[in-house]
Amino acid sequence: MKFESKTVHAGDRKKASGAIPVTTPIYTASSYFYESMDQLDRVFGREEAGPSYARYDNPTCTALQNLINELEGGHGTFACSSGMMSLHVAVLAALVDRPKRVLAGHVLYGATTHMLLTVFGALGVETTFVDVCDLAAFQAAIDEVKPGAVVVETITNPLLRVCALDKVAAITKQAGAQLIVDNTFASPMLMRPLELGANMVIHSTTKYLSGHGDVLGGAVISDKENFETLTSLVRTLGPNLGPFEAYLTMRGIKTLALRMEKQCANACKLASWLATHPRIARVYFPGDPAHPDSATIQRLLPKNTYGAMLAFDLKDAGRKDVFAFMDRLQMIVRATSLGDVHTMMLYPAMASHRDLSPKHRERLGINDSLVRLSTGIEAIDDIIADLDQALAG
Ligand SMILES: Cc1ncc(COP(=O)(O)O)c(C=O)c1O
Missing domain, CATH: 3.40.640.10 (Type I PLP-dependent aspartate aminotransferase-like (Major domain))
Structure with a gap:
């Protein structure tokens, strides 16, 4: 093979030597070929499993799927x-x-x-x-x-x-x-x-x-x-x-179960703490026995596992007060998204429900005093301490 051909072909597409990688490698190839055109034809026709083109199939994605x-x-x-x-x-x-x-x-x-x-x-x-x-x-x-x-x-x-x-x-x-x-x-x-x-x-x-x-x-x-x-x-x-x-x-x-277990446990403790705080008007949490869907929750969710999301209304607060409260947070991340290992707080009226008109939000009960909290895996004492100092400010 000439040099320029080697630059394109050498090293790549080695057959597996029998060793099995413990994690699925990242396959970046956009297309695949087989020993024979007949086999590729069968793969294209979905008579035989295997990748042919990345829009149809990718081994890394298939593993995740x-x-x-x-x-x-x-x-x-x-x-x-x-x-x-x-x-x-x-x-x-x-x-x-x-x-x-x-x-x-x-x-x-x-x-x-x-x-x-x-x-x-x-x-x-x-x-x-x-x-x-x-x-x-x-x-x-x-x-x-x-x-x-x-x-x-x-x-x-x-x-x-x-x-x-x-x-x-x-x-x-x-x-x-x-x-x-x-x-x-x-x-x-x-x-x-x-x-x-x-x-x-x-x-x-x-x-x-x-x-x-x-x-x-x-x-x-x-x-x-x-x-x-x-x-x-x-x-x-x-x-x-x-x-x-x-x-x-x-x-x-791979760590979903571990994370979720800890996050749900933290959320339960946090909901109880928030419910007694004088600056909180209302807590929304599926583990609350007074939750409007409590009977369904007890029936459909695993015992003592109510998810790791919470929402709460700050007492007598508007957008400006909520922003000031959130600005005082030191550990909790003020970012859009949820479910991460770190605790995150979001203001729905500005982020997740920004696309809805203020009237539409009001009709749904998404008040200007509402914040949403995604509980992380940190020590519960640290999450509570951060909220406590931000609420005190
Ligand atoms: C419940 C729910 N569904 C769907 C989405 C959209 O997900 P993505 O941002 O990955 O497109 C979000 C994003 O926050 C969500 O909270």
Whole structure:
């Protein structure tokens, strides 16, 4: 081989010597070939498993997909470039051959509401919102709207409501619609919506699954019914997660159970402490016995594991007071996102629900005094001390 040919071929694509790497390597190749064209033909035709082109398949992403699929109990999983992208393809898949109408929970991540209204709205998809924690209202809405898809969150963002997902799934199925569940806040450790009757589950893997604040990603986990449609959409549109991000996400998931256990325990302690603080008007936490969905929470979530998200209203506070309080935080990170190892605080009116009008936010109960806290894995005493000094200021 001449020098210039060696520069292109030497060293690369060595056959495995029999050794098995303990972690899946990062495969960056955009395309693959086989010993024979016949074999490549079979791979392209999906008669034989294997990568052919990175928009269809990437070994690092496949490893992550298989992992998430196992955790959620799916038929198949697609790793996507973001949580929003995974929701986008799930809604597209659900509506391909169904009525172009969506019935959605009335309190959702702000960008989800925005996407349904503006992106799908512009394509002629009509979205109606309903309180899915009120089953009678949900039944009435589904009878009236006759949607192709229903979109809900397991634990809602930011007010932490928990609907009776198994009952919502039964009603949705009866109506011939597809149930898409955003399981980002619960993670598959707390709830597995496919087991409760959902058709597709989506995650912002940016959050609990990766867990370290260093990677953006999403996943859609499908039942058997939607798998082929999703496969076709993903292969055509290319919403894929990159291999570096897949590697980081997989690395993060290895400690999901440990992190989640500690984060949930910290959140329980924090909720009790906040509830007695004179500067706090109201705490929103699924572990609160007075939570409006308490019976459902006790039924569907594992015992003493209520997630690691909290929200609270500061007493007699407006935007300026909340900003001043947040500026005083010394350890807690004032940043958008959640689910990371570090405790984070976010102001929904400015960040996660910024896209909604002030009136819309007010109707949903997202007050200007509301902050959202994602509990990390730090020592609980340090989290409390930081909040205490910031509240005292
Ligand atoms: C519940 C929920 N779903 C979806 C998303 C979107 O995820 P991503 O930012 O990875 O697109 C977020 C982001 O905060 C979220 O909180």
